[in-house]
Amino acid sequence: MTTKLVRPSDQATSNQVPVPGALVPHLDQCALLLDIDGTLLDLAPTPREVWVPPELEQTLTNLLVRTSGALALVSGRSINDIDLIFAPMRLPAVGGHGAEMRLSGEGEAIATHAPPLDSELKSRLAAIARISPGILLEDKGYSLALHYRLAPHTEKAIYEAVAAIRAENPEAPLEVLPGKSVCEIKHSGFTKATGVLELMTRAPFKGRRPIFIGDDVTDETVFAIMPELRGLAFSVGRYSELTSGHFDEPRDVRNWLARLLEPAN
Incomplete structure (x- = not known):
C-alpha cells in the first residue's frame, strides 16, 4: 500500500491522497527527526535482532549532507545502543526518551538534566x-x-x-x-518531546522546519509539539489525529526518505 497523507477535511469521506515529494521541497530548510524501531527499522523478536538495510545507511548519509547535518534519530534507546545498531555510522540523536542528546556524529552525547531511576x-x-x-x-x-x-x-x-x-x-x-x-x-519529567524541544534550539537544527516520523505511543508527545515548531508529523502503522498522515510500515518510510533525494521534476 502507498504512503498516505490524511487531511482533517478528508476524514469524513475517507479520501486519502499519496504523500507528495513536494511536501518537503527544500531539505536545506528542514530538520528530519526519525524514530528507529517500528519506524525506520522493522520490529524484531528481540531488541538486539533489528537490522539496518544497507540502502538505508546510504539514504541517511545522503540526507545528512542535504540537510547540512539537521537529521537526528529520536529513540527510547540509549545513544550508545543506537551507535551499536547503526555502526559504523554515528548520527545526531535524542536518546533515552529525551534523557540524552548528541548534536553531531562527531560530538559526544550530553545529558539533558534527566534524573535516572532510583x-x-x-x-x-x-x-x-x-x-x-x-x-x-x-x-x-x-x-x-x-x-x-x-x-x-x-x-x-x-x-x-x-x-x-x-x-x-x-x-x-x-x-x-x-x-x-x-x-x-x-x-517522569522528561520525554521525547522535551528532548526534541531542546534539540531544536541548537545548531544546525535551530530555525528549521522539523519533520518527525514515529510509530509508538511514546512518539505522541512529539506529534503534539510539531504545530508550535511549524513542523509536520507522520505516524507509522496506525493513524493518529496528531499527524499529517501515516505510513503503513517501515519499508514505506525508507522508500519515502530515498525519494526525497530524487531530483525534482
Whole structure:
C-alpha cells in the first residue's frame, strides 16, 4: 500500500491522497527527526535482532549532507545502543526518551538534566523479569524495559506487578510507557518531546522546519509539539489525529526518505 497523507477535511469521506515529494521541497530548510524501531527499522523478536538495510545507511548519509547535518534519530534507546545498531555510522540523536542528546556524529552525547531511576526501585522493577524466561530485561540507564514479545501471555502480569510497585511507592515520580510488546518505566519529567524541544534550539537544527516520523505511543508527545515548531508529523502503522498522515510500515518510510533525494521534476 502507498504512503498516505490524511487531511482533517478528508476524514469524513475517507479520501486519502499519496504523500507528495513536494511536501518537503527544500531539505536545506528542514530538520528530519526519525524514530528507529517500528519506524525506520522493522520490529524484531528481540531488541538486539533489528537490522539496518544497507540502502538505508546510504539514504541517511545522503540526507545528512542535504540537510547540512539537521537529521537526528529520536529513540527510547540509549545513544550508545543506537551507535551499536547503526555502526559504523554515528548520527545526531535524542536518546533515552529525551534523557540524552548528541548534536553531531562527531560530538559526544550530553545529558539533558534527566534524573535516572532510583537504584532500589530499578532493582525491584528488574525482578519482574523473573515472571517468565521469555521476558527480556533491558536496562537503558535512564529507564528499564521489560520486553515480552517472546512471552505475550505475561503482559497482564507485568503491568500488574509494575502497578503494585508504584502503589507501594506513591511518592516515586515514575512514568510507565506501554509499547509494542514492551513495558518501559522511567523517571517522569522528561520525554521525547522535551528532548526534541531542546534539540531544536541548537545548531544546525535551530530555525528549521522539523519533520518527525514515529510509530509508538511514546512518539505522541512529539506529534503534539510539531504545530508550535511549524513542523509536520507522520505516524507509522496506525493513524493518529496528531499527524499529517501515516505510513503503513517501515519499508514505506525508507522508500519515502530515498525519494526525497530524487531530483525534482
